[in-house]
Amino acid sequence: TQLLEQSPQFLSIQEGENLTVYCNSSSVFSSLQWYRQEPGEGPVLLVTVVTGGEVKKLKRLTFQFGDARKDSSLHITAAQPGDTGLYLCAGPQGAQKLVFGQGTRLTINP
């Protein structure tokens, strides 16, 4: 079974600061996805990275897929309270299943 480990598990920072969270595995993935989950809601897909070394930007969020396709990072610039949530990475396992990391619970304080 392929596992995804996310770090840090919890992160609390002040509005305006920058941050990076990580998703690591010992296995190679054909792609990785990042989801954000807000309290009381289900996870929502933010981005899918598919090529080793790929960088994708979504406003203030920058996603990178490692060259070896075993890891990914999410960098947030000038964090805002609206960025608060649980960030999950996920990778395909088999034909249709996804395996999820445990998540990073991010809190942005005003």
Next chain:
Amino acid sequence: DAGVIQSPRHEVTEMGQEVTLRCKPISGHNSLFWYRQTMMRGLELLIYFNNNVPIDDSGMPEDRFSAKMPNASFSTLKIQPSEPRDSAVYFCASTLGYQEFFGPGTRLTVL
């Protein structure tokens, strides 16, 4: 499109009672997944269906759990009898390719 619909949103029951969770996937999506989320174990896949057929139920914790998908627009997850350790948020998701669209979840509390 209303997205994935789950009911009830909250369920509080006593140990030993039967619990039925319901899900309506997004129209046109041919795969449906049931997940359980807890602080300790994160998001765990319980079972998934493809074209209404159960494909992989290896994540179902034990025989007390069962899931059905009688048609393309409806699925149920049943726990009988329920136990306090079943308390969690249960999500249903339907997929288009590898993109999963999650419902809002059912928060289950078993006393």
